[in-house]
Amino acid sequence: MxxxxxxxxxxxxxxxxxxxxxxxxxxxxxxxxxxxxxxxxxxxxxxxxxxxxxxxxxxxxxxxxxxxxxxxxxxxxxxxxxxxxxxxxxxxxxxxxxxxxxxxxxxxxxxxxxxxxxxxxxxxxxxxxxxxxxxxxxxxxxxxxxxxxxxxxxxxxxxxxxxxxxxxxxxxxxxxxxSSPYLRVESDWESFYAARSTRFKKALRNKQNKIKKAGEYEVHQYRTEEELTRVLPSVMELAKKGWKHQIENSIASDNGNSSFYTAMATRVNRDDFVNIWILSLQSTPIAYEYHFSYNNITYGITADYDTEHKNLSPGSILDFNIVKSKFDESGATYDLGCGDSFYKKNWTKETNRYxxxxxxxxxxxxxxxxxxxxxxxxxxxxxxxxxxxxxxxxx
CATH class of the missing domain: 3.40.630.30 (Gcn5-related N-acetyltransferase (GNAT))
Structure with missing residues (x-):
């Protein structure tokens, strides 16, 4: 054949x-x-x-x-x-x-x-x-x-x-x-901050002076799996003292939030994927921000503070320290999260629209x-x- x-x-x-x-x-x-x-x-x-x-x-x-x-x-x-x-x-x-x-x-x-x-x-x-x-x-x-x-x-x-x-x-x-305001790091911190409005900087100085009088305060960032696992219980307890928990929208709420934010912080096998910032007064946490880092972009996902310390503007103090830290990361982008909240406009006019x-x-x-x-x-x-x-x- x-x-x-x-x-x-x-x-x-x-x-x-x-x-x-x-x-x-x-x-x-x-x-x-x-x-x-x-x-x-x-x-x-x-x-x-x-x-x-x-x-x-x-x-x-x-x-x-x-x-x-x-x-x-x-x-x-x-x-x-x-x-x-x-x-x-x-x-x-x-x-x-x-x-x-x-x-x-x-x-x-x-x-x-x-x-x-x-x-x-x-x-x-x-x-x-x-x-x-x-x-x-x-x-x-x-x-x-x-x-x-x-x-x-x-x-x-x-x-x-x-x-x-x-x-x-x-x-x-x-x-x-x-819409989602974002800040792209393109200069040094001193030049950037100098360009902020006089009114904004004056208000921020007053807040900083007020919290200094209340006692010693510190800002820490936690980013490794070991650090996140250790600090997360404290963050969850802090979240229960915030105004978002009262409307069932904190990271500690039982509507799925607690499960989601715990899993992302402790079970995701990515380096530096989640980072949590905490503001402590006299060694007691009074405010936090929960961030993600991906593709050279930091996403500010959620934040809250202990309402007992509302008069000290802990959210503003923590926000200032976080924004300042971004200028140590040349070329980085900081996504401030959805919503045109007034405080975001103090930092940037650039916005992603959806x-x-x-x-x-x-x-x-x-x-x-x-x-x-x-x-x-x-x-x-x-x-x-x-x-x-x-x-x-x-x-």
Whole structure:
């Protein structure tokens, strides 16, 4: 029997077929399967323009475990794109079933808190086609409402998703959401501080003089795993004395916060990933800030102080020392966290801006929910306000 030999063209065709067989778009609903992606996920993130703390595997996996894993109404729907078997795209999506307008609604969103954690599609820079594949697969998931929060203003995801939604004639909108002031170290501390307003510096001097009269105070930063494990119990006790704990939003709150911040500080195997700052008065902790460091950016995530010492402005004193310390790190960036709080504007005018995308499915149910959310409910609110104003005016 005559033996047939493959030509170069035949060989190339076989290779191309095998590569195409390894081109996949997959939806991961199993947490263990997501855990196995850790190394690949972070490697992809390093190669993408979306590279930030809130999209690291450590952040996403611990967030899910702390806030959603035990909820029956929540499920993972993480989308991955592979080309020739290599992970080139990922979307950290979750589905939550909630009640809105007395209707049961399934929402698709990024894993995280849409009010302050960055959400985005993660795509390798040399494979932009993966972005379209992620978006197309997202639209095929079973959801009533899609709420993609805190997408960076510069992200390509904004235009791609908006265009696809428009082409499908889906009821949708894009609107500004959070903003996040940041400070980039580009000079020495003396020059930078000299440029702050006279009023701000005077107020800060008064606060510093006041706390000095109250006793000896110290500021310490804790960053190694051993230090964090040792100091965390004290920080949790301090958090319970702060105003945020009164509204169940401190790192010691039992709504998932305690689990999340403990896990991130003691179980994440990354050097200098978490660092905690503490201001102590007479050796007693009275204020703290909980930070993350990633990709040469420090993220100021949360902070609080003992309300018993509110008159000493412990938050301002600690904030001053932290900002000053950043000028020992040439080229560093300090993200002051979401929200345009007045104290942040004393340090910087530069701000990262984010957008939300909301869409409703083309199903009849989705159309009804969309009509209520975008037309009927806003109209009812306007009517209620108008009637309330009429009653207040005595007419």
């Amino acid at each position: 005559e033996q047939q030999h493959l030509t170069k063209d035949d060989t190339k065709q076989v290779v191309d077929i095998k590569k195409r067989e390894l081109d996949t778009v997959e939806v991961i609903s199993n947490f263990e399967a997501f855990v196995e992606l850790a190394s690949e996920w972070n490697s992809l993130l390093d190669k993408s323009s979306a590279n930030c703390l809130f999209l690291t595997h450590e952040w996403l996996s611990n967030w899910w475990l702390s806030y959603h894993a035990k909820r029956q109404e929540s499920s993972l729907a993480i989308i991955t794109v592979r080309e020739a078997g290599v992970l080139v795209g990922a979307a950290p999506i979750m589905l939550n079933t909630v009640k809105e307008f007395c209707l049961k609604v399934t929402k698709a969103s990024f894993i995280g808190d849409p009010t302050w954690t960055t959400g985005d599609f993660i795509v390798a820079k040399n494979t932009p086609s993966a972005l379209n594949k992620l978006a197309e697969r997202l639209l095929k998931l079973k959801w009533t409402v899609m709420e993609l929060g805190c997408i960076p203003e510069a992200s390509a995801s904004l235009s791609v998703i908006t265009e696809i939604l428009g082409s499908r004639r889906m009821r949708s909108s894009s609107a500004p959401s959070a 957008f939300n995308i909301t869409a409703y499915s083309n199903s009849l149910y989705g159309a009804i929910v969309g009509l209520i959310a975008t037309k009927i409910y806003p109209a009812a609110k306007r009517l209620y306000r108008k009637e309330a104003e009429t009653i207040d005016s005595g007419k």
